[in-house]
Amino acid sequence: MSAPAKTSADPAVAGEQRGTRRRRQKGIAGNTLWFWVFVGPFVLGLLIFSYLPILWSLVLSFFEAYNTATPSKFVGLQNYVDMLTDRNFLSSLGTFTIFAVFIVPLTFVLSLALALLVNQVKVARAFFRSVFFLPTACSYVVASLIWKLSIFNGVRFGLANTVLGWFGIENIAWLSTVDPPWYWLPLVTVRLWLQLGFYMILFIAGLQRISPTLYEAAYVDGAKPGWQVFRYITLPQLRATSVAVLILNLIAAYQAFDEFYNLVGNVNYARPPLVYLYGISLGSIQDLGHGSAGALILAVIIMLVTLLQNRIFGFGKAGD
């Protein structure tokens, strides 16, 4: 016969339960308090500086709002219609597409290559990692100005033109020539310089998660070091990292602003969506109704593309 189970009717048990509950409640209250002390300010910041403006932008997008952030005249979906038929806005999406076509694959391939190289270095690995990562700390504005004034200025004392001069090639106005469109070279290289280190670190983290036993097994099975191992072991094992790199990269490309604004200015042949929307909303035009509609259209496009990319690459699937 088993011993009778203790019940809460038993005064000793009831007291013990009450004590436990009090301790748990006190613990929860303490944890909750400190959770909000730490997280609260940031949540508040997020609400005030991110969600509230997005909500306000949504409201403004249905109104006429010239030179004011207060809705002045309800126009329904007209701002959206205007933006979707605005050749400059559509052309800015085209500029983004060209930029993304250059920057996404280049960043992917080069950061992966750098990660593989740095990961294989036997000595001073931390040094090389830091050297390639350091540009990430540099401001886009500062880097753009260095590119514009020192490396790619169009006169004879620009670095690129000096080098070309050694080979008897005439000066090139890198940032002003549209035929051929040389401005893409500074635009793409400055971003590559700035962001390769960051994605390289992501890939290194991914590489270090791959179990050495997989490589050993591959060698036992006759795989040759080099391309074969990379193709059949390393690359598949980096799938999750690769997808993350691609998604982050594409979103970052959509958000391109600083290098375009500082290198070529607000010109219609190289104007990504954010520069165009900045010009409409926050520049001297101050048309916040159309600007808000454009910003929300862009946000939806980014979300859709990210979801599509997710679906194609299966990011987060079991087994990743």
Add this chain to the structure above:
Amino acid sequence: MPAHVPNAGLTRRDLLKRTGGLAALAAFTAACGGNTGRPSSGGGGGGSKPNLSQWYHQYGETGTQQAALKYAKAYTDANVAVQWTPGDYDAKLASGLLSSKGPDVFEGHFNISMVKSNQVVPLDDIMADVKDDFQPGDLATNTLDGKIYGIRMIIDPQVIYYKKSLLDKAGIKPPETIDDLISAAKELTTNKVKGIFVGNDGGNVMGGPALYSSGGEYLTKDNKPGFTGDRAAQAFGKLHELYASKSILLGAPTDWWDPTAINQGLVAMQFIGMWAVPGMQKVLGDDIGVIPFPKLDAQAKPAVYSGGWTQFVSAKSANVEAAKKYVKWLWIDKAEYQEDWSLNYGFHIPPRKSLAAKASKLQSGVAADTVKLTQDYGYTDNPAWTPKMGTAFGDMLTNVIKKGADPAAEIAKAEKTVNGELTRLFG
């Protein structure tokens, strides 16, 4: 640490929690702060004197910031704080004017949107006694529906300066038509020196002068697009011809408003404002000549854009009357400050006729020539020409000048945007 020990001090965890919490709070409160540009001594009161914030863009000429600070400090009826803004002043100003944290007094360029959205107050009362002492064009550019909204601070004619010695050496006379200008630029181009610098964008800044030199204008008197038609298209096409001639400097470290390119011998001619004359004279001495933007052909006349800056009082200011009083003191009553501002740093024409007449520095040499050209061919902005119209016009120019697009087709696209704006503004 045993819990029963009284005053045992903080555990490591407690210390981390408290310092972490404080740091987060400090970061958040710091983020909520902001510099409105007003003196820190108080809000609207500041003792018995009101606090005013005055915004300037960054002038390129040395000493201008110190001068602005000196004027503000000399004013005794209010505490005036000067904000000097490098970079994109227009964007900062436009954002500042959306809120009450913006300037009380600011410099800028007038357009109808500023009135429609109640950003500026009329200044007729403080202008009443001196109205006749201003050039009609400078009054018109700041007037809407009979009310004057701004006081012109300086007049900045924009013209083409050239190195006389290089033109003489090449046996070229100063260009009189756009075709002359294009061929002069070609002839003056060598391995080391380009013919002309008209900005790194290839010449958008000359779009307005080219239009006026063809007999056109941004908007007609009855507010219709005035930049359409064959002659305007022809003028814009000439700008493309100049760009395509490969005789213009592109990719210079500084842009058209800075005289570095002509001073460093990178070009023989440069489109620039009269503000740069002292800087050019310092380097080039008397080797400078000036021409207006040349006429399109015999039927037309040259053009000089008579730009400049205007002082406004923000309608959102908490101290509108005090701001108006300060503006009157600085830009109307204190003649010596206007003279100092116009002539002691860069060269600008003082907007008051009485002051311009006795501006000795503008009465000889290339400065005097520029003043004369402005009198003969100057035109000012139309207040109905909004930034949105300006952007459409600029995009049209970029497509024509740099991409070689058909001017007529590009004009039609810009006209559509401008008509949309005109309908919004005038119905």
